[in-house]
Amino acid sequence: MNITRENVDALNAIVTVAVAKEDYSANVAKILADYRKNANIPGFRKGAVPMSVIQKQYGKAVLLDEVNKLLQKSLNDYLVQEKLDILGNPLPKVTEDFNWDKEDYTFEFELGLAPEFNVDLTAKTKVTRFVIVADETMLNEQIERIQKQYGKLIPQDKVEEGFDVSGTFSNEEKGIENRTTLSLDIFKDKKTAKEFIGKKVGDVVVLNTKGLFDDDHKLMDYLKVSHDDVHGLDVDVNFTIEEINATELAELNQELFDKLFGEGNVKSVEELKAKIKEDAEGQFAQQADQKFLNDVTESLIENTKFDLPAEFLKKWIQNAGENPLTAEQAEEEYEKSEKGLRYQLIEGKVIVENNLQTTFEELKAFTSDLIKKQMAQFGQVNPTDEEVDGIVARVLSNQDEIKRLSEQIMSEKMINLYKEKVPAKTKEVSYQDFIKEMYGE
Incomplete structure (x- = not known):
């Protein structure tokens, strides 16, 4: 067997595999x-069936199967070597007049080659790394x-202020159907709150979504409207009153x-605020990190220039x-997937x-830490190593879980790498500004 390659250009090649009779005849x-x-x-x-009968009935199918297996193995070995x-994947070039009655065969495969390029993480970018601060307003609200x-x-019995x-x-038209609880000061316009005053259980208040809240994103929480729909949404919605409650704080x-x-861990309002601030900013940091990762990703895609074997990839997607x-x-499909x-x-x-x-050791340690945190949430603060190891083993026996956890680790x-190497300005913001x-507003 002989395998040769012709580079059409930097991104495309043709591999020719010549298969001789002695390569497959013994099998x-x-x-x-x-x-x-x-x-x-x-x-x-x-x-006692004559070989000529066996050859006539099965010979062609066996020949095709063996040559195909030989082709796949030799081509894969060649790519690795x-x-x-x-x-x-390699795409076989179709030959209209291919003749299986010959004893020696030649097959051609098209290859799409990965481009050569450099990634410069230290180049200047317009990326901002946000630090979200729990301000006094948020702490008081919490x-x-x-x-x-x-x-x-x-x-x-009826709605009053507070x-x-x-x-x-x-x-019905927008498919909105969501039960929620409102405090009347949530509305942007005080006139909207006044429409509720004096209403009773069973009454319906008709509201318009445009400018209903000080931030259109709140429509996502209270009406369960998607982000794509919230901006400029201008429809009437019914709010059917089901409960009215005063709260004794x-x-x-x-x-x-x-x-x-827990007993004795917080002893004053100031300590309470500090604890709320610490917890909130810890959660905010994860959201800020995710945005930072997304923004660096977009920047790298935009600024790292290289060509792709587009025509080959379209042909490959097609088949x-x-x-x-x-x-x-x-x-x-190519246009949808090119950026990814x-x-x-x-x-x-x-x-x-x-x-x-x-490494697998990193995966085990990450999974173990995750499980301990989850167990702590349910009151199991000091699980034994044996208990944790048993759960880790069960989790990592699932390939989907391995993939999911590996992606979290890589993320x-x-x-951490981007924080270290990518130049970015740091900006402190409130959660609402974030x-x-x-x-993108």
């Missing part, structure tokens, strides 16, 4: 001999929310502090699935050049 003969031993053909005793970094949560609900109203927002005393954080696509469908493919190549190079590969590694930045 074909052995398989046909086994068929002869076991064949049950009318008119012949088992094991030559260390060729290809995109997609404390009031806690007081309400642990306070005493007092059912009321009461909470539970009910369902609905709009819980006192900010040691009993409440102990209930929230890769169970049902072949039309050229137009393949073009559309570019980042896969960039990410792969970043991982290799910075030695970020994940953390990429964030939400606006997050959605």
